[in-house]
Amino acid sequence: xxxxxxDNPELMFMTIGALVGVAASVLGAFLVLRGTSLYTxxxxxxxxxxxxxxxxxxxxxxxxYQLVGAAAxxxxxxxxxxxxxxxxLLKRDAAVGLVFPALFAxxxxxxxxxxxxxxxxxxxxLLGELAFAWLDTVPIGExxxxxxxxxxxxxxxxxxxxxxxxxxxxxxxTFDAGLARALGFRPRLLFYGLLFLTSVTAVGAFDAVxxxxxxxxxxxxxxxxxxxxxxxxxxxIGGGAIALFASAGGYWAxxxxxxxxxxxMAVVNGLILLAAFFLGPxxxxxxxxxxxxxxxxxxxxxxxxxxxxxxxxxxxAERENAALAxxxxxxxxxxxxxxxxxxxxxxxxxxxxxxxxxxxxxGAGREAAREVLEPxxxx
Amino acid sequence: MVDRWDERAKxxxxxxxxxxxxxxxxVSYDHRPVLWDIDLDIPPGVLAAVVGPNGAxxxxxxxxxxxxxxxxxxxxxxxxRPHLQQLRRIGYVPQRTTVDWDFPTTVLDVVMMGLYxxxxxxxxxxxxERRKAMDALEQVGMAAxxxxxxxxxxxxxxxxxxxxxxxVQDAELYLLDEPMAGVxxxxxxxxxxxxxxxxxxxxxxxxxxHDLQTxxxxxxWLVLLNVRIVAQGPLKQVYTLANxxxxxxxxxxxxxxMPAGTGGPGAESxxxxxxxxxxxxxxxxx
Ligand SMILES: Nc1ncnc2c1ncn2[C@@H]1O[C@H](COP(=O)(O)OP(=O)(O)OP(=O)(O)O)[C@@H](O)[C@H]1O
Ligand SMILES: [Mg+2]
Numbered sequence: 001x002x003x004x005x006x007d008n009p010e011l012m013f014m015t016i017g018a019l020v021g022v023a024a025s026v027l028g029a030f031l032v033l034r035g036t037s038l039y040t041x042x043x044x045x046x047x048x049x050x051x052x053x054x055x056x057x058x059x060x061x062x063x064x065y066q067l068v069g070a071a072a073x074x075x076x077x078x079x080x081x082x083x084x085x086x087x088x089l090l091k092r093d094a095a096v097g098l099v100f101p102a103l104f105a106x107x108x109x110x111x112x113x114x115x116x117x118x119x120x121x122x123x124x125x126l127l128g129e130l131a132f133a134w135l136d137t138v139p140i141g142e143x144x145x146x147x148x149x150x151x152x153x154x155x156x157x158x159x160x161x162x163x164x165x166x167x168x169x170x171x172x173x174t175f176d177a178g179l180a181r182a183l184g185f186r187p188r189l190l191f192y193g194l195l196f197l198t199s200v201t202a203v204g205a206f207d208a209v210x211x212x213x214x215x216x217x218x219x220x221x222x223x224x225x226x227x228x229x230x231x232x233x234x235x236x237i238g239g240g241a242i243a244l245f246a247s248a249g250g251y252w253a254x255x256x257x258x259x260x261x262x263x264x265m266a267v268v269n270g271l272i273l274l275a276a277f278f279l280g281p282x283x284x285x286x287x288x289x290x291x292x293x294x295x296x297x298x299x300x301x302x303x304x305x306x307x308x309x310x311x312x313x314x315x316x317a318e319r320e321n322a323a324l325a326x327x328x329x330x331x332x333x334x335x336x337x338x339x340x341x342x343x344x345x346x347x348x349x350x351x352x353x354x355x356x357x358x359x360x361x362x363g364a365g366r367e368a369a370r371e372v373l374e375p376x377x378x379x
Numbered sequence: 380m381v382d383r384w385d386e387r388a389k390x391x392x393x394x395x396x397x398x399x400x401x402x403x404x405x406v407s408y409d410h411r412p413v414l415w416d417i418d419l420d421i422p423p424g425v426l427a428a429v430v431g432p433n434g435a436x437x438x439x440x441x442x443x444x445x446x447x448x449x450x451x452x453x454x455x456x457x458x459x460r461p462h463l464q465q466l467r468r469i470g471y472v473p474q475r476t477t478v479d480w481d482f483p484t485t486v487l488d489v490v491m492m493g494l495y496x497x498x499x500x501x502x503x504x505x506x507x508e509r510r511k512a513m514d515a516l517e518q519v520g521m522a523a524x525x526x527x528x529x530x531x532x533x534x535x536x537x538x539x540x541x542x543x544x545x546x547v548q549d550a551e552l553y554l555l556d557e558p559m560a561g562v563x564x565x566x567x568x569x570x571x572x573x574x575x576x577x578x579x580x581x582x583x584x585x586x587x588x589h590d591l592q593t594x595x596x597x598x599x600w601l602v603l604l605n606v607r608i609v610a611q612g613p614l615k616q617v618y619t620l621a622n623x624x625x626x627x628x629x630x631x632x633x634x635x636x637m638p639a640g641t642g643g644p645g646a647e648s649x650x651x652x653x654x655x656x657x658x659x660x661x662x663x664x665x
Binding site for chain 2: 088166167168169171172174178179180182184185230231234235282
């Protein structure tokens, strides 16, 4: 039964894609919040240099040293970029943009000069080929397990463990590095740990999904999750869930329309981000629109209350506090005045007698008006 | 990097009778000194104000004590030991602008962060931590907002949350960077009440403050700063018009509040135009 699972390319694609997605998005949550998601781009390009250098040193493309070399190259990129940034000559994005193309170009040059025969071609690195990932297998027990599945499984486990174990520390270091340091944590170390794992994950992801999809998976699911929640742990878990869903959905769509699996995964992720952008409960566009409308309505009711309150008791009350006078004094069109009065009545803040004519504040209405005029009473 | 800088003084006990002792501290950004040759002593148990014009280096001073900026020269001792060994005994309320308000975190969560140091690595905050954090929120009158995301608070409310976070840290030296900025009069009185209570429990507080008028009412120790230390000491001795004028230079005429009517400083230069314009306001407020 298990053998059937490993031999089923469809299930393999999906599982590997899902593993990459979970691993990437769990790390990505912190990179996005820290405002350093650009590093993902940088790392996933410059790890090529590590791969090439290790190949030139060992003559192997698939050795575990590859991971180490690539991770080192990734960290080098970050270190150089931070160095340039801290010199204050360049902004961070400019510094990153300067460093990683240089390292990437160096890698391409080395490939061109010394490694032409090897199958490290730029396209494969950038776009990956999920469809072939399952062909390269390693024997585990009696099963032939795709190599990508094994590496990505280990890497995803490491990423999830790291984030799970150091969740509190990562949260504090990302939100308030100063306090983290003062309380005896090591925010820089944590940050480099995070980027080290990002580099390792990038290398692992190359075989399977390529750099472009990897970058999308680091940034898009956490960004979408951030639009949907105000809790960090929900953002991390939600990002993972979105990545899982997108890999399944992307795979299904790719089969359905016979297009690239990786491409479809990116598309589904993008669609989810778009949906979150419009429909998110708090930050979403629609919610904002509705909230704006509700707040405007509330503001109008408050204006009405204050108007009634200030004229309560003076001899003009008869005239001012008539529903008709609102058109005049608050410059509200008749239709709007009627709506606001109806709203205030429904909330039990105002009564009118005869129906819709003379307006009176209820006790609650008076209280609310005083709260506006004397905000210091609120506590 | 910062650790190496303080290597020399490691283990050495220096001026243990002072809560904060700073020697020859110079801090530069891009080779431009913003703090120059600071010598500062804060005795334990005082509620001290740091006052100076915008850009005087007040925040930088606070950050230097916390090890958040690297000094070009000098030494900082907290309760007799190099400050970097003492960071856990320091509570910090940052200036409002330095926080990512969109961060997905709630009020209660932010306050609990103050307890992370006591928890150490890996251990998670639990029920006890929640209770402590809620107690602190209760103290600052923010318990009702505990599940709000932090951007959905007014400026004064945000300030109180960070105050609560400093409270749970249970530090001995508190550094507060303009805790009263942008809060209403009630909240300000509430905050200063809390600070005075902390003082009465033996804590030492160093507060960056902007309103000269309220200085004598709120504080008992005063540090006047403008790149260098202009004056420091018990408020009664330091709070003089001459000192303030030296701190603020030509801006003095623009100040909201001046020492006046309290006898001492006014007597020094009674004919001053600044004093005359400022005095009626000072009188009107009390
Ligand atoms: N990260 C930085 N890089 C370069 N210059 C800085 C940096 N931070 C502060 N400065 C400069 O150092 C000087 C002191 O800044 P600081 O923030 O300490 O002033 P402050 O007294 O707290 O002012 P404010 O009352 O406006 O808060 C200012 O001139 C400021 O422009
Ligand atoms: Mg400041």
